[in-house]
Amino acid sequence: MDDNDILNGSRRPLHYKKASIPNDSQLMKLPLVVQNDTDRNTIRSIVFSEVSSAIAIDLHTHLLPPSHGALCLWGIDELLTYHYLVAEYFITAPPSMTPEQFYAKSKQQQADIIWKALFIDRSPISEACRGIITVLVTLGLKNEIRNRDLDAVRKFYTSFRNDGVIGAERFSQLVYNTAGVKYAVMTNIPFEPTETQHWRPTPKEYSSNYRSACRVDPLLAGNKKVVENALNAAGYNNTIDGAKQFLHDWCDTMKPEYMMASTPHDFVLPEDKGSTGGMVDNINKTGVNEDAMKVPFAFTDSTSSSNNCGGGESCGGEELASVINEDNDFLSDVLMKVCEERDICIALKIGCHRKINPSLLDAGDGVVAFADGNMLARLCTRFPNVRFLATFLSRTNQHEACVLATKFRNLHLYGCWWFCNNPSIIKEITSMRIEMLGTAFTAQHSDSRVLDQLLYKWPHSRAVIASVLTDEYTKLIESGWSLTRGELRRDIQRLFGTSYEEFMSKSLV
Numbered sequence: 001m002d003d004n005d006i007l008n009g010s011r012r013p014l015h016y017k018k019a020s021i022p023n024d025s026q027l028m029k030l031p032l033v034v035q036n037d038t039d040r041n042t043i044r045s046i047v048f049s050e051v052s053s054a055i056a057i058d059l060h061t062h063l064l065p066p067s068h069g070a071l072c073l074w075g076i077d078e079l080l081t082y083h084y085l086v087a088e089y090f091i092t093a094p095p096s097m098t099p100e101q102f103y104a105k106s107k108q109q110q111a112d113i114i115w116k117a118l119f120i121d122r123s124p125i126s127e128a129c130r131g132i133i134t135v136l137v138t139l140g141l142k143n144e145i146r147n148r149d150l151d152a153v154r155k156f157y158t159s160f161r162n163d164g165v166i167g168a169e170r171f172s173q174l175v176y177n178t179a180g181v182k183y184a185v186m187t188n189i190p191f192e193p194t195e196t197q198h199w200r201p202t203p204k205e206y207s208s209n210y211r212s213a214c215r216v217d218p219l220l221a222g223n224k225k226v227v228e229n230a231l232n233a234a235g236y237n238n239t240i241d242g243a244k245q246f247l248h249d250w251c252d253t254m255k256p257e258y259m260m261a262s263t264p265h266d267f268v269l270p271e272d273k274g275s276t277g278g279m280v281d282n283i284n285k286t287g288v289n290e291d292a293m294k295v296p297f298a299f300t301d302s303t304s305s306s307n308n309c310g311g312g313e314s315c316g317g318e319e320l321a322s323v324i325n326e327d328n329d330f331l332s333d334v335l336m337k338v339c340e341e342r343d344i345c346i347a348l349k350i351g352c353h354r355k356i357n358p359s360l361l362d363a364g365d366g367v368v369a370f371a372d373g374n375m376l377a378r379l380c381t382r383f384p385n386v387r388f389l390a391t392f393l394s395r396t397n398q399h400e401a402c403v404l405a406t407k408f409r410n411l412h413l414y415g416c417w418w419f420c421n422n423p424s425i426i427k428e429i430t431s432m433r434i435e436m437l438g439t440a441f442t443a444q445h446s447d448s449r450v451l452d453q454l455l456y457k458w459p460h461s462r463a464v465i466a467s468v469l470t471d472e473y474t475k476l477i478e479s480g481w482s483l484t485r486g487e488l489r490r491d492i493q494r495l496f497g498t499s500y501e502e503f504m505s506k507s508l509v
């Protein structure tokens with residue numbers, strides 16, 4: 001790394017580079033010293049080098065393996081039609097182009113439209129657009145983008161595509177190795193038939209770069225219809241026990257790292273709780289909290305809400321109110337019970353306001369300005385044996401989230417999600433977390449939907465995190481603590497995955 005790299009380090013992508021100094025080298029035991037500006041630059045260079053060589057664990061993505069066929073998304077057309085870019089395109093799209101017309105076009109046509117609007121007619125300066133530049137440069141396509149030659153970029157991918165699943169596997173390997181990602185946790189939805197066909201009767205094989213996670217949004221949201229349909233279709237009893245068995249069986253099939261759900265935007269916890277007699281039919285505490293629906297804006301979502309399914313339109317279909325009762329029976333009597341019985345974590349994503357503009361599909365989801373963080377505190381209190389991984393979507397919840405993490409040993413914060421996954425906000429959140437939590441959190445997850453995105457989301461995050469860490473470690477050393485490179489490496493590795501693995505292996509049952 002030269003001086004230029006050091007100075008520009010927080011701006012240019014910081015790519016993965018295998019560590020040049022082995023863990024057992026004597027050099028790892030020498031204390032780092034800061035006495036003058038030269039030392040400060042050396043510290044910066046060492047921190048950047050250690051961050052670039054940290055092996056990342058990507059604890060939440062929507063990536064699926066090549067063996068899942070068309071559900072494994074990769075290539076330039078998928079990159080260009082990422083829902084972040086669709087949303088950006090529609091800011092300036094001509095009035096004659098409606099979302100319906102756009103989505104009716106082929107993927108390649110959609111990609112052409114976005115390329116012209118966001119890369120030719122204006123400079124690709126947003127984070128999501130710059131991400132594509134980083135991906136293509138990393139894949140050796142600098143000339144192709146300099147020439148603005150989208151067809152030449154497509155040609156590059158053809159050599160992989162022509163080899164079918166083997167080509168996709170080859171590309172997948174290349175991406176993981178280049179990004180320095182050991183494994184990415186997928187999002188696997190047992191309520192979604194297009195996905196379940198890859199698990200039953202026999203689970204498809206996939207490489208160790210992928211790990212599963214069982215996505216259970218309908219249970220958290222108390223979405224009775226979706227759960228009932230799934231139970232009926234698979235021949236389970238329409239009872240609480242049937243729902244639990246359904247979940248246990250899916251865990252046996254998927255062997256998930258954790259259960260996962262995103263909370264609807266106004267998840268609340270009422271005091272009362274009645275008995276259902278164990279029958280799904282008798283469940284009256286489903287998703288809808290009548291009281292919460294009386295508050296202003298509550299109904300804006302009841303006419304246009306999410307399918308609460310964790311993705312995919314086919315897993316329920318119904319338009320549901322997303323004013324949700326946190327005390328719903330599916331949550332406490334099914335989901336939490338199964339988490340306790342199996343000693344498995346649940347990962348929560350909190351604060352998304354689904355379908356603010358439904359015509360934009362995934363691109364139409366937004367953010368709750370300030371989600372109810374106390375709900376997370378109450379869940380941690382009510383279920384002390386269940387471990388919660390959590391991330392909030394709104395910038396305004398991040399400070400409260402840090403405080404909560406210092407109160408509950410069953411809570412672990414991870415990543416900067418979606419609208420927070422921008423360098424300026426990653427910087428702010430990561431600094432705050434380090435100041436409040438030390439290294440007891442996981443700095444990032446990519447939330448990638450397209451395989452190639454690992455090639456930008458991680459290098460972009462590494463650059464920001466390295467810059468934050470440089471300041472924090474310089475302060476620490478200047479305060480009088482002597483630190484070795486080995487200790488620095490250990491800490492950084494924690495932020496990139498070991499903290500997560502430590503939390504995952506910490507049983508509280």
Ligand code: FIX
Nearest residue numbers: 262349362365417418447449
């Ligand atoms: O709920 C989620 O897992 C979100 O990440 C997605 O719903 C969202 O569409 C997304 O991809 C954000 O990055």
Ligand code: ZN
Nearest residue numbers: 060061062447
């Ligand atoms: Zn996600």
